[in-house]
Amino acid sequence: xxxxxxxxxxxxxxxxxxxxxxxxxxxxxxxxxxxxxxxxxxxxxxxxxxxxxxxxxxxxxxxxxxxxxxxxxxxxxxxxxxxxxxxxxxxxxxxxxxxxxxxxxxxxxxxxxxxxxxxxxxxxxxxxxxxxxxxxxxxxxxxxxxxxxxxxxxxxxxxxxxxxxxxxxxxxxxxxxxxxxxxxxxxxxxxxxxxxxxxxxxxxxxxxxxxxxxxxxxxxxxxxxxxxxxxxxxxxxxxxxxxxxxxxxxxxxxxxxxxxxxxxxxxxxxxxxxxxxxxxxxxxxx
Ligand code: NAI
Numbered sequence: 001x002x003x004x005x006x007x008x009x010x011x012x013x014x015x016x017x018x019x020x021x022x023x024x025x026x027x028x029x030x031x032x033x034x035x036x037x038x039x040x041x042x043x044x045x046x047x048x049x050x051x052x053x054x055x056x057x058x059x060x061x062x063x064x065x066x067x068x069x070x071x072x073x074x075x076x077x078x079x080x081x082x083x084x085x086x087x088x089x090x091x092x093x094x095x096x097x098x099x100x101x102x103x104x105x106x107x108x109x110x111x112x113x114x115x116x117x118x119x120x121x122x123x124x125x126x127x128x129x130x131x132x133x134x135x136x137x138x139x140x141x142x143x144x145x146x147x148x149x150x151x152x153x154x155x156x157x158x159x160x161x162x163x164x165x166x167x168x169x170x171x172x173x174x175x176x177x178x179x180x181x182x183x184x185x186x187x188x189x190x191x192x193x194x195x196x197x198x199x200x201x202x203x204x205x206x207x208x209x210x211x212x213x214x215x216x217x218x219x220x221x222x223x224x225x226x227x228x229x230x231x232x233x234x235x236x237x238x239x240x241x242x243x244x245x246x247x248x249x250x251x252x253x254x255x256x257x258x259x260x261x262x263x264x265x266x267x268x269x270x271x272x273x274x275x276x277x278x279x280x281x282x283x284x285x286x
Contacts, residue, residue, distance in 0.1 A: 008084035011091035017043035018146025099130035116140035124157035134159035186251030201229035206262035234273030
């Protein structure tokens with residue numbers, strides 16, 4: 001397998017900008033593609049802020065931060081991804097849209113290029129089926145905030161080849177993250193355990209059992225969690241949490257995964273957590 005040095009990232013949102021940053025810091029050249037020019041500008045700004053934070057903490061020097069920024073380029077033109085060794089998509093969580101991106105990549109990239117998806121909950125096996133070369137499709141599930149979180153869940157579709165799984169596991173180590181491999185299943189491992197807990201905390205709020213602050217505080221003080229489930233839901237994005245619960249509920253066809261009515265209402269109201277300024281807490285927007 002050729003060395004994976006040229007990285008493509010599709011979707012320059014919360015996750016895409018973080019993914020681009022960790023690859024650039026590790027010395028890779030990254031091309032970020034998004035439909036929206038303002039999203040690309042925002043991504044560059046948030047990368048600069050995040051890199052400056054690392055400089056202040058002493059984990060990067062100023063020249064290293066500048067060199068990392070210089071390795072990231074951005075575009076709205078999809079076809080410029082044609083020379084990439086691996087393309088990681090972090091776009092909207094919809095199977096039809098992600099499958100369309102894979103079909104389009106098939107049309108422009110080399111046959112040995114790898115397509116990774118940062119999906120939280122979509123079946124990698126179904127996504128791989130969108131490619132004429134399904135063995136090259138794999139899940140690379142990063143966690144938010146990407147520069148901080150150590151784990152990358154590597155999800156093997158039924159079709160993923162051993163060579164691709166190995167190359168992506170090695171690449172993950174090369175950027176200083178810890179890979180852990182899972183077979184494809186609804187919610188994989190982390191979200192299958194995590195999302196139902198956030199959902200159940202929301203049900204506790206819905207039932208009026210305790211305040212969101214007290215529920216979070218109970219899990220911090222009583223279960224030794226560094227962050228309460230509602231604060232974590234706000235950080236992940238309540239729309240993302242709802243998507244995961246719907247995937248688990250429909251996928252396993254099991255009522256234990258039913259999304260909380262309050263979670264559905266919060267999303268319908270646009271209260272998505274940190275990114276919208278309001279969730280189970282308020283987040284002043286600058
Ligand atoms: P986001 O909404 O912050 O960013 C998505 C970006 O993709 C936007 O800039 C949008 O303009 C762009 N986009 C949408 N459709 C596109 C297309 N067809 N081509 C190019 N760009 C397109 O979303 P976020 O939170 O970064 O999530 C992205 C993916 O990562 C989703 O699949 C999500 O499930 C997954 N994920 C999210 C986590 C989180 O904590 N937010 C954690 C792990 C995975």
